[in-house]
Amino acid sequence: MDDSADDEPTMPGMDLPETPAPAASSGPYRVLARKYRPQTFAELIGQDAMVKTLGNAIARDRLAHAFLMTGVRGVGKTSTARLIAKALNCIGPDGQGGPTIDPCGVCEPCRAITEGRHIDVIEMDAASNTGVDDVREIIEAVRYAAVSARYKIYIIDEVHMLSRNAFNALLKTLEEPPPHVKFLFATTEVNKVPVTVLSRCQRFDLRRITPDMLFAHFSAILQKEGVEAEAPAIWLIANAAEGSVRDGLSILDQAIAHADLDGGGRIGADQVRTMLGLSDRTAIAQLMAAILEGDSGGAIDLARAQYALGIEPVAMVRGLMDLTHAVTLAKVSRHDDPALAASDRERIGDWAKKLGFAPLNRLWQLLLKGHDEVLRATNPLEHLEMLLLRVIYAASLPDPGELAKLLESGGVPAMPLGAPPAPTGRESAAAAGPVPESAETPASALTIAQIHQLLESTGHHQLARQVYDDLKLVELEPGLLVYAPVPALDGDFARRLGEALLAQTGSRWQVRSGEGEGRPSLGQMRAAKLADNESRIRELPVVKAALAAFPDARLVEDDANHQRLNP
Known part of the structure; x- marks a missing residue:
């Protein structure tokens, strides 16, 4: 009898599944914001003016001793500082190069700076090192020459966080540093940096990145990552980034993970909208239609249905504001949102033709005021419902000038004052x-x-x-x-x-x-007639709507003995 296990019979149902070989580890995952940090000035999007200025300064050997980069979060301030450090210390592949706007990225200084290990490029976070003692260490160290680089470079991020004493201690060194030292500052709040420091730096204001640039950038990254995405989804992410590349890449990271779980690997617009907590465009359009048609019950039902689906009331108000803004821009032929479907474009175009600027402006003002109320409310849904009713009854009202003209022209019936006049x-x-x-x-x-x-x-x-x-x-x-x-x-x-x-x-x-x-x-007799006139005027639909929208308004008599609404 053979003892080999291969010859032993296998009992039904006892077959063990084959265990797949573990995939080779490729190292810890790096988020897209770090993975695609620009390594050359050519990869730095949206900052062409600054790159040109730096290139000319390097070519003419007119380098400032201190640079200040300012701008909103995620536009590339710290990345720009590191690129400047590489540009100033690059020695080229052959080791004989000088400062250049196009660092090679392969020489030892370039690689060391990219990896954050260059001994002569010191990065400091001013939020964690705010005191004068931290600055004194810099002042003591600048006296010594660079160890292996052309320049000793200090990159201070969020420099506005330094204390007043720290700034004062830095001033003299910042104004007359040794020739081998360069200071690179980055801040999101340049107004908090003392003017004495600003006057000693060459300042670069980094611009917000436009949505179309972000769309192209994110599309290229998705292609490199092998992820498919609908164009409207990418536009939604580009708009949600609000000009910040880092914010957009963080959202894109989340969208990829969301798609992997729910979308079969493809990023869809509906998934992104749900992920960002944005209100559904179709539902917001229906809500806007109900407002414009004066359907108060329908508007409240739609708002409650969206709330039941998990949409926050303040998101619905923002959606109505976005739609109002889009319709207003469409009236002057300046609305172009690539994320919109053809049906949405057509709807916005129709509203732009039917609505005037005055109603749209009042609608915007009502929504703008209501947005803050809903945002601060303890019960946002109730505030949203009251806001919708206020908007429905007030958005289509004529302004005070139009109302006065209507009263004078008979468009709104004016009540005759049959009583005798005041005795003056x-x-x-x-x-x-x-x-x-x-x-x-x-x-x-x-x-x-x-x-x-x-x-x-x-x-x-x-x-x-x-x-x-x-x-x-x-x-x-x-x-x-x-x-x-x-x-x-x-x-x-x-x-x-x-x-x-x-x-x-x-x-x-x-x-x-x-x-x-x-x-x-x-x-x-006159007082009785005025009271009767006021009662009848208050029953006019346009006046009832105005008083409902503005509870503190009152009716007053003007010099011509006519009565009109005076907010």
Whole structure:
């Protein structure tokens, strides 16, 4: 009997799976931001002006002793400092080269600087070394010549973090350093760097990288990585980077991992949108349509549906702001977002044709104010719903100038002020009718309003005020005026009014108090009419919407005795 295991029968179900050989390790994974850090000035995207200036300075041997790179995060400040260090210390493949804007990358100084091990290129993080003692170490070391390089170079990152004493200690050395020393500073907050330091440096403002440059850069990296991606997905990442290459590469790293798990290795726009927590464009477009159509219930339902899917209310507000911005730019033919689908472009174009600049501007202002409210809210969904209602009722309102024109032209019905005017000068004359041309006006031609105006125009101001405010007419006939007794009209009132009417009309008047309550005075009739007008004006749809959008607004009377909304 053969003892060989190969000859032994195998029991069904006991076959062991073959274990694959472990893949050869290629070392720890390096994130894209480190893996694709620019190693030459040609790889530094978006900074052509600075590269040209440095190239000319190197070619003419007019190198400053200190450089300051400033700009937003991730645009290449530290990378630029390292490239300058390589450019100044490169000796070429044959070891005979001098400073060059195109360092070879193969000589020992270039390789050592790239690997961060060059003894004469010292990098310091000012956020961790802020004190004057750290700067004193630099001051002591600059006296000694470089060990193996052409220049001893100090790269200080986030230099604005140095303390005031540290800056002061550095000033003299920075102004007159030894010829073998160069200082390279990088900062995101140049306004915090003392002007005494700025004046001693050659400053380079690194620009934000445009979305189209980022799109091309990320597309090339994806090709090198062997990862497929939809163009709209890359555009979304480029826009989300906000001009920062490092931020964009971090997002791209995350998108690749997300695609590996969920997208079969292909980066899709929907996956990127979900990953970034962006609201769905289609849902935002539907929400915008509901706002423009005044469908308050539909808008709230759409917002709640998005919230249930995990979209934050503030992201929905941002989506509406982005869409409003896109429509406004489309009106001036300046909107070009490659990440948009053809249907989205068509929708934006249609809205741009239908909406004017004034409604779009009001919509933007309402959303901008609401964005901060939703962002700070303890219950963001409730604030979003209130914001949507406010926008629906206020975005399509005419501005105050347009509203005034509508009231004057009859576009919004103006309420007639049938009541007599206030008892003052021209205003009294306008409401009472034509002023009598002669002092002796027939008594039969006078109404109570004309009597009031006649008294006012002839200097009987006290009598005119009493007639307007307190006189409740019981009977008025030619030569007879009977009024209801009120405490404000003393016993001498009837005599004084009769004498004034005799003097102005040439006819004798019988003026006395009678029985009954009488009709309301001129002032009471006017107040009642104004209240009725205000009530009817408040019922106008345009005014109701304005008051709903601006609760603190009130109705006031202007000089022409018309009423209009005054925020």
